[in-house]
Amino acid sequence: MPPLDVSTVGAYLASRCVVSDAGPVEVEPLSGGFINSVFRVTADGREYVVKQALAESSRTVLRAGIRRSEMEARAMVAIRRSLGPDCPIPEMLVHDTVAHVTVMSAAPRAAVLYQDELMAGRCHPAAARRVGAYAARLHERTGGDRSLARRFATNPGFALRDQTIRSVAGACPDLRDVLDTILDRDRAHASALVDYDITPKNILVHGDAVTKLDFECAKWGDPAFDVGLALAHFLLVAFSRPEATAALVDEARAWYAGYTTHRAGAPDRGFVLRAKDYLAAMMLARSNGDLVFDFLDPHRAVVAVVARTLLDEPHDHMETVLERTAELIGAVAAVDQR
Numbered sequence: 449m450p451p452l453d454v455s456t457v458g459a460y461l462a463s464r465c466v467v468s469d470a471g472p473v474e475v476e477p478l479s480g481g482f483i484n485s486v487f488r489v490t491a492d493g494r495e496y497v498v499k500q501a502l503a504e505s506s507r508t509v510l511r512a513g514i515r516r517s518e519m520e521a522r523a524m525v526a527i528r529r530s531l532g533p534d535c536p537i538p539e540m541l542v543h544d545t546v547a548h549v550t551v552m553s554a555a556p557r558a559a560v561l562y563q564d565e566l567m568a569g570r571c572h573p574a575a576a577r578r579v580g581a582y583a584a585r586l587h588e589r590t591g592g593d594r595s596l597a598r599r600f601a602t603n604p605g606f607a608l609r610d611q612t613i614r615s616v617a618g619a620c621p622d623l624r625d626v627l628d629t630i631l632d633r634d635r636a637h638a639s640a641l642v643d644y645d646i647t648p649k650n651i652l653v654h655g656d657a658v659t660k661l662d663f664e665c666a667k668w669g670d671p672a673f674d675v676g677l678a679l680a681h682f683l684l685v686a687f688s689r690p691e692a693t694a695a696l697v698d699e700a701r702a703w704y705a706g707y708t709t710h711r712a713g714a715p716d717r718g719f720v721l722r723a724k725d726y727l728a729a730m731m732l733a734r735s736n737g738d739l740v741f742d743f744l745d746p747h748r749a750v751v752a753v754v755a756r757t758l759l760d761e762p763h764d765h766m767e768t769v770l771e772r773t774a775e776l777i778g779a780v781a782a783v784d785q786r
C-alpha cells in the first residue's frame with residue numbers, strides 16, 4: 449500500500465470499517481512531526497486522527513525502525529489502562545500493524561499547541577501542572593510492573609531519543625563519554641514506563657485541560673528522564689525569548705509542582721542529579737544534535753555554554769537547577785543580543 453495522503457485516507461478508513469462507506473469524509477493534513485503523516489478526519493459525525501509512520505523521511509537524518517508505530521499504539525493502550533478514566537491522552541481506536549497506521553480520538557478542534565503558545569508569550573501554568581501530574585501518575589502507576597517492564601524493554605522508536613542525544617558528540621566530541629554515561633544511567637535506573645517525549649510540541653491545551661500526544665519513544669526507563677526532558681523544553685524557549693525567562697521558569701516550576709504532588713515521596717538526591725543531567729543533555733540535543741529546533745539555530749553556542757555548566761555543577765535540588773539555569777540564560781542573553 450502506498451503511503452496515505454489526503455485523497456486516500458477516507459477510502460482506507462472505510463476499508464478498515466472505521467467509517468461508513470456511505471457518508472462524506474473530510475480529511476485535513478496536520479503538521480508536526482518529521483517522520484509520520486498525520487491527518488484529522490471528520491466522518492459519521494465523529495472526528496478521528498490518523499497517524500502513519502513512515503520508514504524514510506527526507507526532512508531528517510533520524511532513523512527509527514517502523515515497528516515504533518506498533519509500540520506507540522501499545523503504549524497508548526498501556527498508559528490509558530494504567531491511568532484510568534482521567535487520562536489526558538487520545539484513545540487508541542485501531543492499529544494496523546501492516547500499514548503502520550494508528551487511528552485515535554481527536555482532541556477538541558479549539559485546542560492549541562502548547563509550544564506555539566509559549567513561543568507567542570502565552571504561558572499556561574495550570575496546563576504545565578497537569579502535564580507534570582500526568583508524568584507522575586504514569587511513573588507511579590507503572591513503577592515496578594514486571595509485565596510492562598518486559599513488554600516495553602525495548603522500542604525501536606527510542607532510537608529517536610538516543611540518536612538526538614548521541615549526535616551531540618558531532619559538534620561537541622569531548623562530551624561523547626559524558627553522553628554515553630547519561631544514557632547508561634537511564635538504563636541502570638529503569639523502573640517505570642517512561643514517555644520520553646513530554647514536550648510542549650506534543651501537548652495540546654484546551655481550556656483548563658491538556659491532551660498529551662506522541663508515544664513512539666515510550667519504553668521502560670528512568671522516570672527522571674521525563675522530568676529532565678520536560679523541564680528542558682520550557683527553559684529552551686527562553687533562549688529565543690530571554691525577556692520571558694522568569695515566566696518560563698515559573699512554567700517549569702508549575703510542571704515540577706504537578707509532578708511532585710502526584711508522586712509518593714519526594715524525589716531523592718540521585719533522582720534530581722540525573723534529571724539535571726538529562727535536562728542538560730536534551731538542551732544540547734535540541735541545539736547541537738542532528739535535528740536542531742529552528743528557533744535554537746542562532747543560539748547553538750550559548751545553549752551549549754549553559755548546558756555544559758549544568759553538567760559540571762552538582763545541583764541536587766530542582767529549584768536550584770531552575771534558578772541556576774535562569775541565571776545562566778540571563779548572563780548569556782545580556783551578551784548575545786540576537
Ligand SMILES: Nc1ncnc2c1ncn2[C@@H]1O[C@H](COP(=O)(O)OP(=O)(O)O)[C@@H](O)[C@H]1O
Pocket residue numbers: 478479480481482483484485486497499538552553554555561649650661662663664
Ligand atoms: N489525537 C490528536 N488530536 C488532535 N491533533 C493531533 C492528534 N494527534 C496528533 N495531532 C496533531 O498532529 C501533530 C503531529 O502529531 P504527533 O503524534 O506529535 O506526530 P509526530 O510523532 O510526527 O510528532 C501534533 O502536533 C498535533 O498538532
Ligand SMILES: [Mg+2]
Pocket residue numbers: 480481649650661662
Ligand atoms: Mg510530535
